Each structure stands twice: as structure tokens, then as C-alpha cells.
Amino acid sequence: MVLKIAFVAGLSDKKLRQKLQPLQALSIVEHIDLYRRQPYADHKIRWQKLPHWAVRGRVVGELMRFALLLFRARRYDLIVACHQEYHGVMAWLAGKINRRPVVQMIIGEVDWIWGNPIFRRAVSAASGCAVRGGISVDRLKHYGYQGPVAVIGNPYSGPPATQAQRTPESIRYDLICVAAIVDAKAHCWLLNEVAAVKTELPAIRLALAGVGNLESIVRQQVERLGLTDNVSFLGWLDEPQLQDAYRSSRALILSSWHEGLPMCVVEAMSLGLPVIVTRVGELPWLVEDGVSGIMVEYNDTGALAEAILALSRDPETAHRMGAAGQRRIADLLVEWRVSAISQSWQTLLSSACANASRGHAGRS
Structure with a gap:
């Protein structure tokens, strides 16, 4: 079996690389045509080029991307989608119309997906699902999904070997939050809590690493709560900058209401930062409360x-x-090797193709 795959996503380059690397390593994968507005190039990856005007315009660009996928879907043996927002729906419709198997990568919470009738239908019809951990496997079974499911993590080998040690002299922030500034990350709730802490710790320092469509609202709340001297907006950080930000922080904090298995928590824990997180996604599996x-x-x-x-x-x-x-992270590194994740992918892709050939969807 040799597969030509269409991959639908809207991820950042870093996250996209994490998702694609184990697939690229598979000998059964001939090439992966990437349907994303922004260009991306790598081994076996063929970005499906959009006109310049379509790349710049979000709505027009997404419509053009969907039209290309619909038109070309019959070229592929399989469609894989990161089920974030509408990407999973694009893949589901293209697969349904062109009778191609679809694997949905569920990178968020299953309960959240099942609360949306369109998203639920897209996942229910999938020939297979990739999830971030065992909690998601159990939730899919709870909702009656009967197709093959595999836990597909992101490759991670630990912090860079050249990473400097955290020292008291390197600390600039009491807390760091590494997250896009969007609704699901609940920055406004976090700021209210930091404002409450300020009554006891007037000099508390919080760093926000990330950008997003709610940044102006969050900045306004910082001013309204009198936290201008306490909160630093670091913006988007490249990998060396992010490692330096971790090294400069006492603890990581994440206030999300919706998550899968956020890599910022993995990265922070691997560097010895204690973490404060919400009980969402796969975090109850990763983080032992109080330990x-x-x-x-x-x-x-x-x-x-x-x-x-x-x-x-x-x-x-x-x-x-x-x-x-x-x-905890050191114990998990063996599961997050590229070779281990690639093997999980191979098993899932084979099962999904066999499932599709029998005409079975995820639900009976």
C-alpha cells in the first residue's frame, strides 16, 4: 500500500511540523498535498498553491482552498484533517462527495466537538480518528464512535541540549502563559485572578506569550485592572525566544476552557517549571494534581x-x-519518538482505509 494524502490544516509552522513529521517518515506515504493558505515546504510535502490574492484574504482564501480540495480529492487515497474550526468539515465534505476515506485529527476536546451538530457529523462519518490521549478515546467511545481510533501525540525529545539552566538570576516573571490570545484560552479570567493576587503580591509579574484576535480587548482589561506594570505582552516568540521565556519564569499558567494536549505544558514541565492548569482535555492525564x-x-x-x-x-x-x-515528561519521551508515532499512524491509516473499503462510517 502506497498512499497519496491530502492534508487540511490551518496550523502554525511549528505545530504543522509536529503533525506532519511522523507521516513523512512512513514508507507507505508517497506524498502529502497540503491544503493551507500559507506556503510550507518540506520532504514529501507539496503545498497546494493559491493565488496571491487568495492567500491574503481569509474568507476568499478559505473558499478557494475548499474548492481546490473538492476538485482534486479523487487524486488521493486518503484525506487527513486537523479538526480545528472548519478544516474537519472541509475534509468530510470533500471525502463524502468524492468517496474518499477521511481521518479526523481531533486536537481539542471531544465534548466540545460533539456539542456542535456539524462538527459531530463530520467526526461521526470519519473512517478513523487520531486523538491526543486516552481521555479522548474514552469520550469518542462514550458518544458511540465505532471506527478505529489511535492516540497520536506530537514528537518531542525534550528541551534543547544547549538550554541554559534556570537560576534565580534568570527569573524575570513569576508566571508565563504561552497561548494564542483567543477566546478558548480565557485570558480575561486569568487577568481577573492576577488582579486578586496583586492585593497580596503587588509586584507579581505575568508574561503573555502569543498573539490573537482578542489582544486589544486583553490589553484594555490590563489597563482597566491596573495591571500595566504587572503584565508583559511578549508577542509571538520563535523557538530560542520561547526557551528563554520559559527559563525566565517561575511557573507556567494556562486558563483555557478548551484544550487537547498543549505542548506549552509539556515544554514547561520538561524544564522543571511547576504548572497551574485547568482540568480540560488531556491535562488530567499529563499533570498529577498536587504532585x-x-x-x-x-x-x-x-x-x-x-x-x-x-x-x-x-x-x-x-x-x-x-x-x-x-x-513525568522524561518517562513519556519514548512514546513521543517519531518512530513510535509513525507506527501508530501506519496502523490507523491501514485500519481507516480498510474501514472505508467495507463502507463503514464511525457510527453504526
Whole structure:
């Protein structure tokens, strides 16, 4: 079996590379045609070029991308989609119309997808699903999905070998939040909690690493809450800059209401940062509450503030949590090798193609 694959995504270059690398390593994959507005080039990857005017315009560009996928879908043995926003729907429709198997990569929460009737239908019809962890596998089964499912993580080999050690002198921020500034990351709730902490810790410092469509609103809230001297907007960071930002922080905090398995938490834990995260996605599997970090319920007023103060008041516990998180990631590195993830992909692709040939969708 040799496969020609269409891959539909809207990810950043870093995230796209993480998703594609194990597929590229498979001998059964001849090439992968990438349907994304922005150009991207790599081994076996063929970006499906859009006109210049379509690349610049979001709505027109997405319509053009979908039209190209519909027109060319019969060229492929399989369509793979990162099920974020409408990419999974594009793949589902193209596969349905052209009678091609579709694998949906669910990189967020299954419950959130099932709450949207269109997204739910797209996943239900998939010939196979790739998910970020066992919690998502269980949720798919709970909703009655009967197609093949595989846990497909992102390749990760640990922090760079040249990464400098964190020292008291390197610390510039008490907290760092590495997340796009969008609704799902709940920055406004985070800022309210930091404002509450400020009554006890007037000099608390929070770094926000990321950009997004809500940045102006978040900046306005920083001013409204009197946090101008406490919050730093770092913007988009390349890899060396991001590593330096981790090294400059005491702890990572993530206030999301919607996640899969965020790599920022993996990266921070691997560097020995204690983490404060919400109980969403695969985070309850990754982070042991009270051992390698602190978990709170989303939008539980005061919960983030209490967690921040707890780490601040007890540096020894914070250090122990960071060390436990480092050990947790070290134990998982074998599962996140490219070769291991590639093998999971091979099994899933073979099962999905066989499932499609029998005419079976994900639900009976």
C-alpha cells in the first residue's frame, strides 16, 4: 500500500511540523498535498498553491482552498484533517462527495466537538480518528464512535541540549502563559485572578506569550485592572525566544476552557517549571494534581489566585512539583519518538482505509 494524502490544516509552522513529521517518515506515504493558505515546504510535502490574492484574504482564501480540495480529492487515497474550526468539515465534505476515506485529527476536546451538530457529523462519518490521549478515546467511545481510533501525540525529545539552566538570576516573571490570545484560552479570567493576587503580591509579574484576535480587548482589561506594570505582552516568540521565556519564569499558567494536549505544558514541565492548569482535555492525564502541578476547574472564581499564592508562599513545594513534572515528561519521551508515532499512524491509516473499503462510517 502506497498512499497519496491530502492534508487540511490551518496550523502554525511549528505545530504543522509536529503533525506532519511522523507521516513523512512512513514508507507507505508517497506524498502529502497540503491544503493551507500559507506556503510550507518540506520532504514529501507539496503545498497546494493559491493565488496571491487568495492567500491574503481569509474568507476568499478559505473558499478557494475548499474548492481546490473538492476538485482534486479523487487524486488521493486518503484525506487527513486537523479538526480545528472548519478544516474537519472541509475534509468530510470533500471525502463524502468524492468517496474518499477521511481521518479526523481531533486536537481539542471531544465534548466540545460533539456539542456542535456539524462538527459531530463530520467526526461521526470519519473512517478513523487520531486523538491526543486516552481521555479522548474514552469520550469518542462514550458518544458511540465505532471506527478505529489511535492516540497520536506530537514528537518531542525534550528541551534543547544547549538550554541554559534556570537560576534565580534568570527569573524575570513569576508566571508565563504561552497561548494564542483567543477566546478558548480565557485570558480575561486569568487577568481577573492576577488582579486578586496583586492585593497580596503587588509586584507579581505575568508574561503573555502569543498573539490573537482578542489582544486589544486583553490589553484594555490590563489597563482597566491596573495591571500595566504587572503584565508583559511578549508577542509571538520563535523557538530560542520561547526557551528563554520559559527559563525566565517561575511557573507556567494556562486558563483555557478548551484544550487537547498543549505542548506549552509539556515544554514547561520538561524544564522543571511547576504548572497551574485547568482540568480540560488531556491535562488530567499529563499533570498529577498536587504532585507535578496544580489543577483547577475552569472559571472557578478564586481558584487560579489561590493556586498562584500557594506556589508563591511555598517555594520548596513549587520546586518539588517542577522536579516531578520533569520526571513525568522524561518517562513519556519514548512514546513521543517519531518512530513510535509513525507506527501508530501506519496502523490507523491501514485500519481507516480498510474501514472505508467495507463502507463503514464511525457510527453504526
